[in-house]
Amino acid sequence: xxxxxxxxxxxxxxxxxxxxxxxxxxxxxxxxxxxxxxxxxxxxxxxxxxxxxxxxxxxxxxxxxxxxxxxxxxxxxxxxxxxxxxxxxxxxxxxxxxxxxxxxxxxxxxxxxxxxxxxxxxxxxxxxxxxxxxxxxxxxxxxxxxxxxxxxxxxxxxxxxxxxxxxxxxxxxxxxxxxxxxxxxxxxxxxxxxxxxxxxxxxxxxxxxxxxxxxxxxxxxxxxxxxxxxxxxxxxxxxxxxxxxxxxxxxxxxxxxxxxxxxxxxxxxxxxxxxxxxxxxxxxxxxxxxxxxxxxxxxxxxxxxxxxxxxxxxxxxxxxxxxxxxxxxxxxxxxxxxxxxxxxxxxxxxxxxxxx
Ligand code: NAD
Numbered sequence: 001x002x003x004x005x006x007x008x009x010x011x012x013x014x015x016x017x018x019x020x021x022x023x024x025x026x027x028x029x030x031x032x033x034x035x036x037x038x039x040x041x042x043x044x045x046x047x048x049x050x051x052x053x054x055x056x057x058x059x060x061x062x063x064x065x066x067x068x069x070x071x072x073x074x075x076x077x078x079x080x081x082x083x084x085x086x087x088x089x090x091x092x093x094x095x096x097x098x099x100x101x102x103x104x105x106x107x108x109x110x111x112x113x114x115x116x117x118x119x120x121x122x123x124x125x126x127x128x129x130x131x132x133x134x135x136x137x138x139x140x141x142x143x144x145x146x147x148x149x150x151x152x153x154x155x156x157x158x159x160x161x162x163x164x165x166x167x168x169x170x171x172x173x174x175x176x177x178x179x180x181x182x183x184x185x186x187x188x189x190x191x192x193x194x195x196x197x198x199x200x201x202x203x204x205x206x207x208x209x210x211x212x213x214x215x216x217x218x219x220x221x222x223x224x225x226x227x228x229x230x231x232x233x234x235x236x237x238x239x240x241x242x243x244x245x246x247x248x249x250x251x252x253x254x255x256x257x258x259x260x261x262x263x264x265x266x267x268x269x270x271x272x273x274x275x276x277x278x279x280x281x282x283x284x285x286x287x288x289x290x291x292x293x294x295x296x297x298x299x300x301x302x303x304x305x306x307x308x309x310x311x312x313x314x315x316x317x318x319x320x321x322x323x324x325x326x327x328x329x330x331x332x333x334x335x336x337x338x339x340x341x342x343x344x345x346x347x348x349x350x351x352x353x354x355x356x
Pocket of ligand 1: 081186
């Protein structure tokens with residue numbers, strides 16, 4: 001297959017592309033605008049593969065996307081490009097509306113024109129896979145409730161509302177125009193190459209620097225965590241074996257309170273970090289409770305039984321094993337983190353832009 005991945009320089013997109021290049025024989029075109037969240041250094045392992053290409057483009061630029069489609073001739077599109085950070089969406093929703101809603105609309109229109117121009121056999125086999133979040137469902141208040149594929153949408157933040165809108169657009173393009181789409185809604189991801197503004201890398205890096213470890217409210221919000229490489233495997237399963245028009249929830253059966261995640265990281269650092277910041281007795285002493293985020297969802301938890309039953313996907317990592325791998329990865333890759341934190345990843349882009 002020739003697969004066009006949007007947002008492939010991001011956290012999940014780069015894990016997906018590493019999986020596609022390293023573990024399958026498929027070819028990939030990574031189409032990414034390279035916002036602050038796009039980092040080509042996360043693709044260093046596959047950068048020189050002759051099955052990998054990169055193009056810097058905005059999904060909202062329909063003309064440029066159309067050209068890329070005609071030139072690359074994909075058999076599938078896996079759409080991950082998005083503004084993805086909830087706190088940023090609260091401070092400045094405009095970019096979220098532009099990329100997640102308008103951008104998805106423009107991408108759908110470019111895709112529809114390309115798909116309609118394909119010969120019948122390729123049109124039949126073509127797939128548009130939209131990658132979304134469980135945050136579209138809002139939050140759960142009952143302790144035992146789980147989000148299923150039929151849970152009504154009730155997004156709380158500008159981020160989740162913009163993703164919900166894009167899910168609706170994708171479904172409408174199937175119902176109205178017959179575009180062969182698939183949608184996945186996944187729980188919180190964690191793992192290597194996660195941008196340091198997100199909870200797990202933020203806590204690891206702040207702890208190593210002896211800085212406060214911020215926990216919203218009282219830290220009792222529950223999230224269902226999935227190791228990013230398990231998500232990448234699930235996405236490939238869905239695009240290659242999923243039923244057109246279906247939605248699949250993806251989750252790791254790893255419900256954790258935020259405060260327990262932070263404490264877990266501290267415990268791992270006690271064991272794995274080569275040293276502690278001067279004068280610090282225990283990493284846990286750095287935990288600092290901060291004012292809760294407005295509209296903060298209390299609990300997310302995914303019922304992933306459909307993808308397990310129908311496509312035979314199961315996560316390989318438990319939260320314990322995945323968190324250990326993640327903490328160890330950050331300890332081994334402090335240079336990658338430093339280059340993100342000081343901005344050099346954006347200034348020197350591995351010379352990859354020349355190959356655009
Ligand atoms: P990310 O912020 O790490 O990466 C987003 C990527 O999209 C970046 O490389 C960025 O440069 C690119 N991008 C942004 N705007 C663009 C535009 N207009 N045109 C082209 N490229 C653009 O995000 P992520 O965490 O890797 O998430 C990827 C997708 O998965 C998103 O759609 C997100 O909603 C969804 N998702 C994320 C999680 C999670 O826990 N991170 C969970 C479920 C679903």
